[in-house]
Ligand SMILES: Cc1cc2nc3c(=O)[nH]c(=O)nc-3n(C[C@H](O)[C@H](O)[C@H](O)COP(=O)(O)OP(=O)(O)OC[C@H]3O[C@@H](n4cnc5c(N)ncnc54)[C@H](O)[C@@H]3O)c2cc1C
Ligand SMILES: Cc1cc2nc3c(=O)[nH]c(=O)nc-3n(C[C@H](O)[C@H](O)[C@H](O)COP(=O)(O)OP(=O)(O)OC[C@H]3O[C@@H](n4cnc5c(N)ncnc54)[C@H](O)[C@@H]3O)c2cc1C
Ligand code: SF4
Ligand code: SF4
């Protein structure tokens with residue numbers, strides 16, 4: 001068989017149609033497509049791809065299992081390292097991670113590892129739906145462990161600890177589990193039912209999930225220890241939205257991306273008035289920022305009926321931090337990229353935002369992160385008429401727990417300080433995910449959850 | 464699920480419920496609030512913890528029916544359940560070191576004032592309480608307030624009870640006749656809190672409790688942002704109580720009105736469904 005240089009194409013919803021619904025855009029491989037794509041893998045002896053994966057999924061091995069038509073084995077192999085394959089297969093920035101290092105990618109397109117992982121993940125979920133996938137009886141251990149925050153870091157830590165037989169309680173401030181996977185990433189990228197199923201798989205391992213509990217408020221860390229929890233893992237994420245600090249920013253019609261996406265995803269405002277939480281989007285919408293959060297906001301605004309949605313980003317296209325696939329999807333859906341521009345003020349009428357004043361930017365030199373530095377071009381101010389603005393310039397670690405936990409050391413950005421074992425400044429307290437690193441990725445948060453679980457197991461065994 | 468133990472009508476459109484919520488009852492203090500979601504389809508709304516019983520594990524909520532969610536909450540009866548309830552949220556009030564305070568409640572804000580008056584009373588402060596309502600029927604918690612206040616003044620907009628006029632009329636008098644006031648606390652409609660903050664001199668600390676629109680209540684959405692002393696603050700974590708002399712009240716009034724059209728829309732729907 002001739003070498004297939006490109007990835008096996010994956011079907012997706014037609015842009016014309018999908019901008020009118022919230023259904024998933026990428027439809028995923030069917031079995032024959034998956035087998036075809038799996039056949040492209042060279043089964044490298046020293047697989048570079050694995051080094052690109054923060055949790056070191058044994059990629060060639062699970063791909064081999066697809067070729068062998070043994071999907072149970074494929075699922076088992078992935079799950080040895082990654083509890084949430086259906087989610088990572090969908091949202092991992094593969095082009096920066098596993099696929100970036102894939103040997104095939106040196107000359108041709110890399111193997112579509114993410115799509116294959118999603119295929120296996122979906123298979124595993126479907127199977128779990130019909131058969132009882134409860135794992136073989138685990139020897140129950142007596143230690144109770146508290147996990148705070150049900151994002152990917154918390155879910156992973158909880159699952160790994162439950163698999164070892166510990167009694168795990170997962171506390172979540174909101175009324176539904178999943179963290180950003182629930183309130184941030186939209187339905188058309190990560191359907192809620194996938195998340196629901198992954199969460200229920202984790203419950204089947206014996207993890208008890210307590211919703212509507214804010215640790216630091218409802219129960220403090222000290223009280224958790226007093227109630228007999230042996231250790232605490234903190235995975236409270238980077239939920240605090242940044243604002244620009246510009247004049248007019250509190251006008252009506254200006255949302256943080258978190259508020260906008262939470263209204264739409266967690267509260268299902270896209271089904272208003274069946275669901276009672278409103279979200280108001282006019283004809284012209286500007287999204288400030290260039291990451292995944294900005295793309296999700298822009299594409300959500302398109303689906304809510306906005307006619308002109310612009311992304312305003314201060315650097316050029318090369319520097320857009322969003323995943324390539326998200327940028328492409330946004331372009332296909334008609335989002336306008338107004339690059340090398342930065343807002344300087346918001347102007348309003350009757351208390352509502354009416355226009356954004358912007359200045360053009362040029363790139364000069366390189367900053368400490370290796371990115372070119374945008375500087376304003378004098379006298380290039382212009383103005384864009386808008387009905388709504390969504391500010392998506394980043395989130396910083398959630399401060400609520402820090403405020404209410406004396407002795408918990410944090411850095412200047414508000415991130416919890418941990419050592420190489422993810423142990424925080426209070427004995428028996430571990431932390432990982434965005435609350436430590438600042439806003440990062442799902443798989444990195446999961447990697448941290450895994451690592452913390454190992455440290456906790458070691459700590460408890462040595463105690 | 465959180466069970467409603469008891470329900471009572473305080474005045475037309477103002478209701479009191481007692482809800483089983485042991486974890487919250489254990490930790491709540493004056494100034495704290497909760498966020499509840501009645502059921503799967505409902506909005507999350509903030510309500511102040513008006514009272515609590517740590518032993519029985521219950522909290523009391525007093526609310527005014529102003530729109531869809533509060534009306535729906537008002538239609539629930541003892542024995543019914545609220546699906547989600549989270550708290551205590553917000554910063555507790557610092558009540559230390561005040562010897563003589565004026566506490567002002569406007570409309571249903573009086574209900575939110577009550578736990579604060581009670582707490583001051585327990586700390587032994589001298590309390591002059593003013594409560595204002597549109598008319599006699601809407602005067603609430605008179606008996607309760609009288610037991611914990613040193614003096615209670617009542618005003619009605621139409622003069623049907625107490626003094627004819629606004630709470631600020633009485634406040635202005637009290638500020639003249641009492642030179643030793645440490646603190647003024649005002650809770651009620653934003654225009655009232657704005658007026659109070661205007662009247663009190665800069666050297667008398669004036670605390671107001673802001674009712675910004677909220678979604679999560681944990682500092683995650685920024686929807687509740689307000690400007691205080693020229694800085695952006697999140698009402699749910701930095702407040703809800705702020706220094707009234709520093710608050711940009713006009714901005715809050717504007718932000719509260721953002722969803723008025725949608726709210727009217729579901730309210731109409733709600734009435735059609737309920738009727
Ligand atoms: C819109 C959006 C799109 C994204 N897209 C991608 C993507 O495509 N790919 C990717 O890899 N990454 C993406 N990310 C980033 C990724 O989602 C995060 O890096 C990841 O979710 C972090 O996981 P976490 O477990 O550390 O925290 P989170 O997912 O933030 O979860 C933290 C949880 O803790 C809860 N919590 C906070 N404080 C408390 C408390 N005191 N008590 C109890 N619970 C508490 C919160 O309510 C939340 O549920 C995106 C992020 C956003 C916002
Ligand atoms: C910290 C805090 C504590 C509160 N405590 C109480 C309480 O103890 N008792 C009580 O009755 N109310 C309280 N409120 C106000 C209460 O949350 C709102 O009345 C409620 O959200 C209205 O919901 P709805 O769906 O019934 O009305 P909607 O249909 O949402 O609104 C109806 C009308 O009320 C206005 N409104 C909506 N939300 C608010 C709000 N947050 N503040 C002021 N006006 C609003 C709207 O602009 C509209 O005109 C509190 C608000 C905050 C922020
Ligand atoms: S978890 Fe993410 S990075 Fe790792 S192999 Fe899967 S898709 Fe690639
Ligand atoms: S590097 Fe690429 S080709 Fe090699 S094993 Fe990994 S996926 Fe297959």
Ligand code: FES
Nearest residue numbers: 680682684685699
């Ligand atoms: S309600 Fe969302 S930040 Fe305050």
